[in-house]
Amino acid sequence: MKGNPSKQDILDAMKQIDLHGIPDGFDKSRWYYLVHPITQKTYPPKAVWGIATGRKDFNAQSAKRWLEAKSFFVHDIRLEQDGTGFQTQVATALQDHEKRRARLKTASPQAEAFQKITTGYKRNPDVVAERLYLAKGICEGCQTPAPFKRKKNGTPYLEVHHVIFLTDSGEDTVENTRALCPNCHRQAHHG
Ligand SMILES: [Zn+2]
Ligand SMILES: [Zn+2]
Incomplete structure:
Protein backbone atom coordinates (compact mmCIF):
# COMPACT_ATOMS: atom_id res chain seq x y z
CA MET A 1 0.00 0.00 0.00
CA THR A 119 -25.65 35.95 -10.40
CA GLY A 120 -28.74 37.68 -9.14
CA TYR A 121 -30.63 40.67 -10.52
CA LYS A 122 -31.94 43.54 -8.45
CA ARG A 123 -35.42 43.78 -9.92
CA ASN A 124 -37.45 46.95 -9.88
CA PRO A 125 -40.33 46.51 -7.38
CA ASP A 126 -42.37 49.10 -9.33
CA VAL A 127 -42.29 46.86 -12.42
CA VAL A 128 -43.53 43.89 -10.39
CA ALA A 129 -46.23 45.97 -8.67
CA GLU A 130 -47.45 47.51 -11.95
CA ARG A 131 -47.59 44.12 -13.69
CA LEU A 132 -49.52 42.56 -10.78
CA TYR A 133 -51.87 45.55 -10.82
CA LEU A 134 -52.51 45.12 -14.55
CA ALA A 135 -53.14 41.38 -14.19
CA LYS A 136 -55.84 41.93 -11.53
CA GLY A 137 -55.33 38.47 -10.04
CA ILE A 138 -55.75 36.65 -13.37
CA CYS A 139 -52.86 34.63 -14.85
CA GLU A 140 -51.84 36.22 -18.13
CA GLY A 141 -50.94 32.77 -19.49
CA CYS A 142 -54.03 30.60 -18.95
CA GLN A 143 -56.43 33.42 -18.00
CA THR A 144 -57.55 31.70 -14.81
CA PRO A 145 -57.56 33.28 -11.34
CA ALA A 146 -54.42 32.98 -9.19
CA PRO A 147 -54.44 29.55 -7.46
CA PHE A 148 -54.24 31.00 -3.93
CA LYS A 149 -53.71 34.20 -1.98
CA ARG A 150 -50.44 35.17 -0.31
CA LYS A 151 -50.40 34.42 3.41
CA LYS A 152 -48.59 37.69 4.13
CA ASN A 153 -51.04 40.18 2.61
CA GLY A 154 -53.91 38.30 1.01
CA THR A 155 -52.96 39.38 -2.54
CA PRO A 156 -53.45 36.85 -5.38
CA TYR A 157 -50.37 34.67 -5.87
CA LEU A 158 -48.97 35.32 -9.34
CA GLU A 159 -45.31 35.38 -10.36
CA VAL A 160 -43.93 38.17 -12.50
CA HIS A 161 -42.01 36.60 -15.37
CA HIS A 162 -39.69 38.29 -17.89
CA VAL A 163 -40.69 37.44 -21.46
CA ILE A 164 -37.09 37.96 -22.61
CA PHE A 165 -35.12 36.59 -19.66
CA LEU A 166 -32.91 38.99 -17.72
CA THR A 167 -30.09 36.48 -18.33
CA ASP A 168 -30.65 37.07 -22.08
CA SER A 169 -30.36 40.82 -21.51
CA GLY A 170 -34.15 41.24 -21.38
CA GLU A 171 -35.31 44.56 -19.94
CA ASP A 172 -36.72 44.90 -16.46
CA THR A 173 -39.76 46.81 -17.73
CA VAL A 174 -43.52 46.39 -17.43
CA GLU A 175 -43.67 45.66 -21.18
CA ASN A 176 -41.23 42.75 -20.85
CA THR A 177 -43.15 41.07 -18.02
CA ARG A 178 -46.21 38.88 -17.57
CA ALA A 179 -47.96 37.87 -14.35
CA LEU A 180 -48.22 34.08 -14.40
CA CYS A 181 -49.62 31.35 -12.19
CA PRO A 182 -46.95 28.87 -10.96
CA ASN A 183 -47.95 26.33 -13.66
CA CYS A 184 -47.69 28.79 -16.53
CA HIS A 185 -44.47 30.16 -15.08
CA ARG A 186 -42.90 26.68 -15.05
CA GLN A 187 -44.12 26.13 -18.57
CA ALA A 188 -42.61 29.46 -19.69
CA HIS A 189 -39.21 28.22 -18.49
CA HIS A 190 -39.36 24.47 -19.06
CA GLY A 191 -42.26 23.74 -21.41
ZN1 LIG B 1 -51.58 30.26 -15.79
ZN1 LIG C 1 -39.82 33.62 -15.22
Whole structure:
Protein backbone atom coordinates (compact mmCIF):
# COMPACT_ATOMS: atom_id res chain seq x y z
CA MET A 1 0.00 0.00 0.00
CA LYS A 2 1.33 3.41 -0.99
CA GLY A 3 1.21 6.42 1.30
CA ASN A 4 -0.52 9.67 0.52
CA PRO A 5 -0.25 10.14 -3.26
CA SER A 6 1.47 13.15 -4.77
CA LYS A 7 0.07 15.28 -7.58
CA GLN A 8 2.29 13.35 -9.97
CA ASP A 9 0.90 10.01 -8.70
CA ILE A 10 -2.56 11.26 -9.56
CA LEU A 11 -1.53 12.42 -13.03
CA ASP A 12 0.13 9.02 -13.53
CA ALA A 13 -3.10 7.28 -12.49
CA MET A 14 -4.98 9.22 -15.16
CA LYS A 15 -2.38 8.10 -17.71
CA GLN A 16 -2.90 4.49 -16.54
CA ILE A 17 -6.60 4.82 -17.31
CA ASP A 18 -5.77 6.26 -20.76
CA LEU A 19 -3.61 3.22 -21.48
CA HIS A 20 -5.51 0.39 -19.80
CA GLY A 21 -9.01 1.68 -19.13
CA ILE A 22 -10.79 1.69 -15.78
CA PRO A 23 -9.48 -1.19 -13.62
CA ASP A 24 -11.80 -3.97 -12.41
CA GLY A 25 -13.76 -3.11 -9.31
CA PHE A 26 -14.17 0.55 -10.22
CA ASP A 27 -17.27 1.73 -11.99
CA LYS A 28 -17.69 4.71 -14.20
CA SER A 29 -18.70 7.63 -12.04
CA ARG A 30 -22.38 8.51 -11.89
CA TRP A 31 -21.91 12.08 -10.77
CA TYR A 32 -18.29 13.06 -10.36
CA TYR A 33 -15.79 13.76 -13.08
CA LEU A 34 -12.18 14.50 -12.34
CA VAL A 35 -10.88 16.94 -14.93
CA HIS A 36 -7.28 16.59 -16.11
CA PRO A 37 -5.61 19.97 -15.48
CA ILE A 38 -3.93 20.04 -18.92
CA THR A 39 -5.88 17.87 -21.37
CA GLN A 40 -9.28 18.63 -19.76
CA LYS A 41 -10.20 14.98 -20.25
CA THR A 42 -12.49 13.58 -17.57
CA TYR A 43 -11.93 10.54 -15.35
CA PRO A 44 -13.87 8.74 -12.60
CA PRO A 45 -12.32 10.13 -9.39
CA LYS A 46 -12.76 6.91 -7.44
CA ALA A 47 -10.72 4.90 -9.95
CA VAL A 48 -8.00 7.57 -10.16
CA TRP A 49 -7.72 7.79 -6.38
CA GLY A 50 -7.79 3.99 -6.17
CA ILE A 51 -4.89 3.58 -8.61
CA ALA A 52 -2.92 6.40 -6.97
CA THR A 53 -3.32 4.99 -3.46
CA GLY A 54 -3.52 1.27 -4.23
CA ARG A 55 -6.64 1.14 -2.08
CA LYS A 56 -10.34 0.57 -2.62
CA ASP A 57 -11.75 1.21 0.84
CA PHE A 58 -13.29 4.60 0.24
CA ASN A 59 -16.31 5.98 -1.60
CA ALA A 60 -16.56 8.37 -4.53
CA GLN A 61 -17.37 11.28 -2.26
CA SER A 62 -14.20 10.87 -0.21
CA ALA A 63 -12.15 10.37 -3.37
CA LYS A 64 -13.55 13.66 -4.60
CA ARG A 65 -12.66 15.40 -1.33
CA TRP A 66 -9.09 14.10 -1.32
CA LEU A 67 -8.54 15.05 -4.95
CA GLU A 68 -9.87 18.53 -4.30
CA ALA A 69 -7.50 18.82 -1.34
CA LYS A 70 -4.73 18.20 -3.92
CA SER A 71 -6.16 21.10 -5.99
CA PHE A 72 -7.70 18.92 -8.68
CA PHE A 73 -11.02 20.01 -10.10
CA VAL A 74 -13.79 17.47 -9.64
CA HIS A 75 -16.93 18.31 -11.52
CA ASP A 76 -20.31 17.25 -10.17
CA ILE A 77 -22.91 16.72 -12.89
CA ARG A 78 -25.70 17.47 -10.41
CA LEU A 79 -24.53 21.07 -10.08
CA GLU A 80 -24.86 22.00 -13.74
CA GLN A 81 -26.78 25.24 -13.62
CA ASP A 82 -29.11 24.59 -16.55
CA GLY A 83 -30.13 21.35 -14.90
CA THR A 84 -29.59 19.32 -18.09
CA GLY A 85 -27.01 17.09 -16.42
CA PHE A 86 -29.34 16.35 -13.56
CA GLN A 87 -32.35 15.89 -15.84
CA THR A 88 -30.39 13.43 -17.96
CA GLN A 89 -29.62 11.47 -14.78
CA VAL A 90 -33.30 11.48 -13.84
CA ALA A 91 -34.29 10.26 -17.33
CA THR A 92 -31.71 7.45 -17.13
CA ALA A 93 -32.83 6.53 -13.61
CA LEU A 94 -36.46 6.37 -14.77
CA GLN A 95 -35.58 3.74 -17.35
CA ASP A 96 -34.52 1.02 -14.93
CA HIS A 97 -36.95 0.49 -12.10
CA GLU A 98 -35.10 -2.43 -10.48
CA LYS A 99 -31.60 -0.95 -10.50
CA ARG A 100 -33.05 2.29 -9.18
CA ARG A 101 -34.78 0.48 -6.31
CA ALA A 102 -31.56 -1.37 -5.49
CA ARG A 103 -29.57 1.90 -5.40
CA LEU A 104 -32.20 3.57 -3.25
CA LYS A 105 -31.83 0.85 -0.63
CA THR A 106 -28.20 1.80 0.03
CA ALA A 107 -28.37 5.50 -0.85
CA SER A 108 -27.23 8.05 1.73
CA PRO A 109 -30.27 9.80 3.25
CA GLN A 110 -28.17 12.96 3.71
CA ALA A 111 -28.06 15.29 0.71
CA GLU A 112 -24.57 16.65 0.26
CA ALA A 113 -24.36 20.40 0.85
CA PHE A 114 -22.51 22.73 -1.51
CA GLN A 115 -21.81 26.44 -1.83
CA LYS A 116 -23.54 28.12 -4.70
CA ILE A 117 -22.28 31.15 -6.57
CA THR A 118 -25.08 32.70 -8.58
CA THR A 119 -25.65 35.95 -10.40
CA GLY A 120 -28.74 37.68 -9.14
CA TYR A 121 -30.63 40.67 -10.52
CA LYS A 122 -31.94 43.54 -8.45
CA ARG A 123 -35.42 43.78 -9.92
CA ASN A 124 -37.45 46.95 -9.88
CA PRO A 125 -40.33 46.51 -7.38
CA ASP A 126 -42.37 49.10 -9.33
CA VAL A 127 -42.29 46.86 -12.42
CA VAL A 128 -43.53 43.89 -10.39
CA ALA A 129 -46.23 45.97 -8.67
CA GLU A 130 -47.45 47.51 -11.95
CA ARG A 131 -47.59 44.12 -13.69
CA LEU A 132 -49.52 42.56 -10.78
CA TYR A 133 -51.87 45.55 -10.82
CA LEU A 134 -52.51 45.12 -14.55
CA ALA A 135 -53.14 41.38 -14.19
CA LYS A 136 -55.84 41.93 -11.53
CA GLY A 137 -55.33 38.47 -10.04
CA ILE A 138 -55.75 36.65 -13.37
CA CYS A 139 -52.86 34.63 -14.85
CA GLU A 140 -51.84 36.22 -18.13
CA GLY A 141 -50.94 32.77 -19.49
CA CYS A 142 -54.03 30.60 -18.95
CA GLN A 143 -56.43 33.42 -18.00
CA THR A 144 -57.55 31.70 -14.81
CA PRO A 145 -57.56 33.28 -11.34
CA ALA A 146 -54.42 32.98 -9.19
CA PRO A 147 -54.44 29.55 -7.46
CA PHE A 148 -54.24 31.00 -3.93
CA LYS A 149 -53.71 34.20 -1.98
CA ARG A 150 -50.44 35.17 -0.31
CA LYS A 151 -50.40 34.42 3.41
CA LYS A 152 -48.59 37.69 4.13
CA ASN A 153 -51.04 40.18 2.61
CA GLY A 154 -53.91 38.30 1.01
CA THR A 155 -52.96 39.38 -2.54
CA PRO A 156 -53.45 36.85 -5.38
CA TYR A 157 -50.37 34.67 -5.87
CA LEU A 158 -48.97 35.32 -9.34
CA GLU A 159 -45.31 35.38 -10.36
CA VAL A 160 -43.93 38.17 -12.50
CA HIS A 161 -42.01 36.60 -15.37
CA HIS A 162 -39.69 38.29 -17.89
CA VAL A 163 -40.69 37.44 -21.46
CA ILE A 164 -37.09 37.96 -22.61
CA PHE A 165 -35.12 36.59 -19.66
CA LEU A 166 -32.91 38.99 -17.72
CA THR A 167 -30.09 36.48 -18.33
CA ASP A 168 -30.65 37.07 -22.08
CA SER A 169 -30.36 40.82 -21.51
CA GLY A 170 -34.15 41.24 -21.38
CA GLU A 171 -35.31 44.56 -19.94
CA ASP A 172 -36.72 44.90 -16.46
CA THR A 173 -39.76 46.81 -17.73
CA VAL A 174 -43.52 46.39 -17.43
CA GLU A 175 -43.67 45.66 -21.18
CA ASN A 176 -41.23 42.75 -20.85
CA THR A 177 -43.15 41.07 -18.02
CA ARG A 178 -46.21 38.88 -17.57
CA ALA A 179 -47.96 37.87 -14.35
CA LEU A 180 -48.22 34.08 -14.40
CA CYS A 181 -49.62 31.35 -12.19
CA PRO A 182 -46.95 28.87 -10.96
CA ASN A 183 -47.95 26.33 -13.66
CA CYS A 184 -47.69 28.79 -16.53
CA HIS A 185 -44.47 30.16 -15.08
CA ARG A 186 -42.90 26.68 -15.05
CA GLN A 187 -44.12 26.13 -18.57
CA ALA A 188 -42.61 29.46 -19.69
CA HIS A 189 -39.21 28.22 -18.49
CA HIS A 190 -39.36 24.47 -19.06
CA GLY A 191 -42.26 23.74 -21.41
ZN1 LIG B 1 -51.58 30.26 -15.79
ZN1 LIG C 1 -39.82 33.62 -15.22
